[in-house]
Amino acid sequence: LSSYGASRAATPFGTPEEAANNEGHADLAAWLVASRGWTPLAHLETLTAARALSLLRSGASLHEGGPTPLQRAAGGEGEAAALIRRAAAPWSPASHSLFPAAAREYAVMVMRIGYQIALSPPDGAEARPDWSALSDVWREHVLPHAVAR
Numbered sequence: 001l002s003s004y005g006a007s008r009a010a011t012p013f014g015t016p017e018e019a020a021n022n023e024g025h026a027d028l029a030a031w032l033v034a035s036r037g038w039t040p041l042a043h044l045e046t047l048t049a050a051r052a053l054s055l056l057r058s059g060a061s062l063h064e065g066g067p068t069p070l071q072r073a074a075g076g077e078g079e080a081a082a083l084i085r086r087a088a089a090p091w092s093p094a095s096h097s098l099f100p101a102a103a104r105e106y107a108v109m110v111m112r113i114g115y116q117i118a119l120s121p122p123d124g125a126e127a128r129p130d131w132s133a134l135s136d137v138w139r140e141h142v143l144p145h146a147v148a149r
Contacts, residue, residue, distance in 0.1 A: 002038070002043060003038075003040045003043035003046060003047065003051075005040070008032070008036070016032050017032045017033055037065050037066035038066075038067075038069075038072075039060065039061065039064050039069060041056070041060040041069035041084065042065050042068065042069040042072050044069075044072050044073060044078065047080040048079075048080065049079035051080075052079070052080035052083045052084065053097075053098070056083065056084070056099075057099070057101065058100065059100035059101075059149075062087060062088050069084050070084060070085075072084075073088075083098060090144035090145070091103070091107060091143055091144050091148075092144060099147065099149060100149065103147055103148065106146075106147055107146075110142070110143055111138070111139060111143060114134070115135055117134065117138070118132075118134035118135045118138070
């Protein structure tokens with residue numbers, strides 16, 4: 001529930017941490033304290049790959065909270081941690097699906113510009129150069145610097 005935004009506000013019974021301790025759940029109380037600053041993406045132990053992907057594609061930050069999702073994923077195991085590590089890398093065709101919608105749309109637009117440049121013959125030239133070489137260079141070296149989360 002915590003990863004879905006459940007309230008951790010105090011109730012007439014005290015804070016969630018106090019309630020857990022009062023009921024003899026010291027481990028739960030310690031987890032509640034440790035996870036206090038986590039964002040939904042930082043809950044790696046319970047985060048499915050599908051939910052991690054959904055959060056990443058929705059624009060969840062890799063750098064918010066304490067510790068951040070990226071800090072937790074650096075030493076984490078499992079599919080969700082691996083997705084977060086991949087999403088932190090520069091844009092690539094392999095990581096495209098991990099970026100938010102606006103970044104994916106921007107990548108497509110920048111790639112189209114690269115294709116337009118590649119398909120435009122130089123001034124005075126009658127034949128077009130090999131467009132695939134330029135588009136490959138554009139995709140592999142320009143887009144990773146142009147597209148950000």
